[in-house]
Amino acid sequence: MASFQPRVIKLTKSEGQTFGFFLRVEYEKEGHLIRNIEKGGPAEQAGLKDGDRVLRVNGTFVDDMEHSRVVELIKESGLCVTFHVLDEVSYDNAKISNISLSETELSKPSKPPMMNGVAASSLKPKLCFLVKTNDGFGFSLKSTKGYQGMFMTDVNPSGAAEKAGIKNNDRLIELNGENIESCTHDQIATKVKDSGNTVMFLLVDEETDRYYKNNKKLKLGASLATVKHLPHKPRITELTPGPDGYGYYLRTGKNQSGHFIKDIDPGSPAEKxxxxxxxxxxxxxxxxxxxxxxxxxxxxxRLCGMKCTMMVMDEETHRMYIMGGVSPMQYWEEVKDSYSYAPAPVPAIPQQAEESASVPAIPVENPTPEAPLAIQEREDYKPKLCKLEKSPTGFGFHLNAIRGVPGQFFKEVVEGGPADRAGLKDDDVLIEVNGVNIENSNHNEVVEMIRNSGNNLEVLVAEKEAYDYFRAKQIPITTLLLGISMIEAAHDQPKPEESQEEEKEREDETCKRPDTPPSQAETRDRSCSSSSSSSSSEDEKF
Structure with a gap:
């Protein structure tokens, strides 16, 4: 079942390095195509595949954009860029089905193909992952006169191929995510050898092959496949929060996209x-x-209430799915009927999200977006007054905001930089800039205030836990909470030493560290370089 779910690919490169792919438009093909992926380059390591179509660049929809402008957007991204891409088969089928690639229906699975008025959900290609044994992979390949492609033969009983779900006369469609229907026997043999001790095949049995050949509009690809034969599977768990929540933190990965489970509490619902x-x-x-x-x-x-159904997978499973060019949501589609869950309601205005995301205990059956976090009762919460003096490389922090939600918070405080030495920490919430309360100011206004402050900046901030505490108690956050001695101490800070980090200004953000890929926890799309370049080439290397 094709889900038409784009993959999010985040690429980073070093100065003077390329991303390791060509972007093309081709005759009689729609979209901006990924081609000529360099082995071992950033593009291959991040999971880009030959024939992928680029739908978005740093969040901007580009499928209907002139190719030269897409090239320009990527060049403007500097050393890091985030793509939303769709594999070739899914893209072609989406176009045939007139599915809007810019709309939310992308994430909705398409209807299964029909055969004689009945859903042909059982007639699917299959993904098979083989691990070489001492006897090899346990199959041979043959060609049949009058038929396209290569077919499996001599599948050894109890061999690697049979254990992976392969049968005699299965036709080979893809190898490690690459369509090889037009490859020769020798070419396929070379690709299998180059794959090492593991290989991923997409195959069809005879009945499935006949069905798809009779339905010319449907193009065979991994997005239509069953994943039931794959040895490593995502795991699905249904969690109920305890008194201290679910007992884990949700983090974003460094230099990679995704959301990761961290710091699981012993005996917590998460561990159990x-x-x-x-x-x-x-x-x-x-x-x-x-x-x-x-x-x-x-x-x-947060909106799951008293039960949250989560699907996770370890790194080995993730690599296997990347190898096959398939979304793990295909596994969910095959097993979801075994789980009782309800899609979470979507609030009109999202609650201020906690950055490190230790998921809280939820005290009521039907929580509202305004439900406060479970906050430890303390009487010693205080904001911090920090005085920064800009070094030649800047203040040394990122300022983040969530679209549509009041508030600004600090991220990626540079170790040893002015912000770090002044006492700022990641996730501190900004309250005042140079004595002016900015809690209801928008992001651009706050950025402008910081820019206009010159070389000296005074900020009143609160740690996230303290901020939530004051909000829950409806206590205004001002310097009156500090006491006179703390205010005097902040004004008597010694002059900071110069930092060695390089500063660059971005269009929509300020005070950011250069050559650092944007965190996945940030909701504002931004480039890592303000330089721009245009090209009219229809075949551009990155």
């Missing part, structure tokens, strides 16, 4: 439910979250 350290979160209540911002995922979990 089978979550493991560094599990990748794939879906919440049946909704894929891989392409969502961190705050959006946190909000989905």
């Amino acid at each position: 439910g089978g979550l493991k350290e560094l599990d990748r979160l794939v879906a919440v209540n049946g909704e894929p979250v891989g392409s969502l911002e961190h705050e959006e995922v946190v909000e989905k979990i």
Whole structure:
């Protein structure tokens, strides 16, 4: 069953390096195509496949955009860029089915093909993952006169191929995500050899092959396949929060996209439910979250109420699915009827999301977006007054905000930089800039205030836990909470030493560290370089 779910690919490169692919438009083919992926380059390591279509660049929909402008957008991204891509088969089938690639229906699975008025859901290609034994992979290939492609033969009983789900006369469609229907026997043999000790095949049996050949509009590909034969599977757990919540943190990965389970509390619902350290979160209540911002995922979990159905997978399973060019949501589609879940309601205005996302205990059956976090009762919460003096490389922090939600918070505080030495920490919430309260100001206004402050900046901030406490108690956050001695101490800070980090200004953000890929926890799309370049080439290397 094709889900038409785009993959989110985040690429980073070093100065002077390329991303390792060509972007093309081709005669009689729609879309912006990924071609000529360099072996071992950033594109291959991130999971780009030959024939992928680029749908979005840094969140901007580009499928209907002039090719030269797409090239320009990628060049403007500098050393890091985030793509939403769709594999070739899914893209072609989406176009045939007139599915809008810019709309939310992308994430909805398409209807299964029909045969004689009945859903042909059982007639699917199959993905088979083979692990070489001492006897090899346990199959041979043959060609049949008058038929396209290569067919499996001499499948050894109890061999690697049979254990992987392969049968005699299965026709080979893809190898490691690459269509090889037009390849020769020798070419396929070379590709299998180059694959090493593991290989992923997409195959069809005789009945399925006949069905798809009789339905010319449907193109065979991994997005239509069953994943029931794959040895490594995502794991699905249904969690009920305890008094201290679910007992884990949700983090974003460094230099990679995704949301990861961290710091699981012993004996917590998360541990009892089978979550493991560094599990990748794939879906919440049946909704894929891989392409969502961190705050959006946190909000989905918060709105689950007293039961949350989560699908996760470990790194080995993730690599296997990447190898096959297939979404783990296909596994969910095959097993979802075994789970009772309800899609989370979507609030009109999202609650301020907690950045490190320790999912809280939810005290009521039907929580509202305004439901406060479970906050430890303390009487010693205080904000912080920090005085920064800009070094030649800047203040040394990122300022983040969530679209449509009041408030600004700090991220990626540079170790040893002015912000770090002044006492700022990641996730501190900004309250005042140079004595002016900015809690109801928009992001651009706050950025402008910081820019206009010159070389000296005074900020009143609160740690996230303290901020939530004051909000819950409806206590205004001002310097009056500090006491006179703390205010004087902040004004008497010694002049900071110069930092060695390089500063670059972006269009929509300020005070950011250069050459650092944007965190997945940030909700504002931004480039890593302000330089721009245009090209009219229809075949551009990146």
